[in-house]
Amino acid sequence: MARVLINVPAQAKRGEIIEIKTLIAHPMETGYRLGPTGAAIPRDIINRFTCSYNGEEVFRAEFFPAIAANPFIAFFTVATESGQIVFSWTDDHGETQTEIRQITVE
Amino acid sequence: MRALVLAVAAATAAATAAEIGPPDRRSGYDFAGPESRAMQDDDTANPGMLGVLQGETLWATKAGTADRSCAECHGDARTSMKGVAARYPAFERALARPLDLEGRINRCRTEHQGAAPFARESEDLLALTAFVAYQSRGLPITVPGDAELRPFLDLGSELFHRRQGQLNLSCSQCHDDNWGKRLAGAVIPQGHPTGYPVYRLEWQSLGSLQRRLRNCMIGVRAEPYEYGAPEAVALELYLMKRAQGMPLETPAVRP
Numbered sequence: 001m002a003r004v005l006i007n008v009p010a011q012a013k014r015g016e017i018i019e020i021k022t023l024i025a026h027p028m029e030t031g032y033r034l035g036p037t038g039a040a041i042p043r044d045i046i047n048r049f050t051c052s053y054n055g056e057e058v059f060r061a062e063f064f065p066a067i068a069a070n071p072f073i074a075f076f077t078v079a080t081e082s083g084q085i086v087f088s089w090t091d092d093h094g095e096t097q098t099e100i101r102q103i104t105v106e
Numbered sequence: 107m108r109a110l111v112l113a114v115a116a117a118t119a120a121a122t123a124a125e126i127g128p129p130d131r132r133s134g135y136d137f138a139g140p141e142s143r144a145m146q147d148d149d150t151a152n153p154g155m156l157g158v159l160q161g162e163t164l165w166a167t168k169a170g171t172a173d174r175s176c177a178e179c180h181g182d183a184r185t186s187m188k189g190v191a192a193r194y195p196a197f198e199r200a201l202a203r204p205l206d207l208e209g210r211i212n213r214c215r216t217e218h219q220g221a222a223p224f225a226r227e228s229e230d231l232l233a234l235t236a237f238v239a240y241q242s243r244g245l246p247i248t249v250p251g252d253a254e255l256r257p258f259l260d261l262g263s264e265l266f267h268r269r270q271g272q273l274n275l276s277c278s279q280c281h282d283d284n285w286g287k288r289l290a291g292a293v294i295p296q297g298h299p300t301g302y303p304v305y306r307l308e309w310q311s312l313g314s315l316q317r318r319l320r321n322c323m324i325g326v327r328a329e330p331y332e333y334g335a336p337e338a339v340a341l342e343l344y345l346m347k348r349a350q351g352m353p354l355e356t357p358a359v360r361p
Contacts, residue, residue: 003156003159003160005149005150005155005156005159006150007148007150007151021148021150021151023150023151023153023155023156025153025156025160028310068307068310069153069310069311070153070156070310072145072151072153074151
């Protein structure tokens, strides 16, 4: 499991616009670099990120080789109700890492 | 003749510009762009914190033939490691020379844990170093006044002021005499080691002070010191002395 830093406000007022910040450890190997022997280093990137709020997708991004290592994504959403915010990152091997954070909306 | 003597005197004065005094000392943070500064200031945006998190795990992981973790001897790093990074490199009596923080961690591994040392610049060593140094964030750099360190400080100072490489430049010529000016597109910083291990955007990873020094040395076309070499540690020691009193920022973010 890759290390992840996620910043979601624990509490928000109904209708408030909240900022969500995520950072995940990943080499984001482009596939264009050569190793010490001259052989190409195989591409290994996260190619998809999604965020859903109580089951509804609120943000999605596709990644390409020009994204730097340890990708940082910040975006905004509207705090509608208390519940779960689920983050998932999918890499070139098809593996998905999922993280869940709770939010309380008053 | 008199004019020539004056000219020579002026040239000598310029060549031996004084060390930067405490009020004029500026961290690399002050030369970084607003985006890099914002990234460093926010712990959930600072990618160096990923290393600190990994280091926290390593701190509690058993290793070696002794099957002990760092935490079993040192306890809670938040108290036991507080201020430690601010006084490294420190003198190691058994070796009769100073050790940098990475060297100290590796010595702890071989002497007390019975484990293989981490490779220099490996992710694990940088992470554990970042975790230890993070406990000193905000504390002033305080080089110990040990008499044993004196010859190594002198060596470090000598290396800092010695011209080297095909470009025949000393560290001092850029970082004492010309800081704040530009070298191509980049501002020349004063060269204070306030945030190491540092997350450098160019590297896309954490890196040690010695990696940064090797970068500079390759830049002036000099032969860089090996990681952990006595010269590298002496230079590191002198740089810490030169930055005495400045707060540590680990993990810093630099362009």
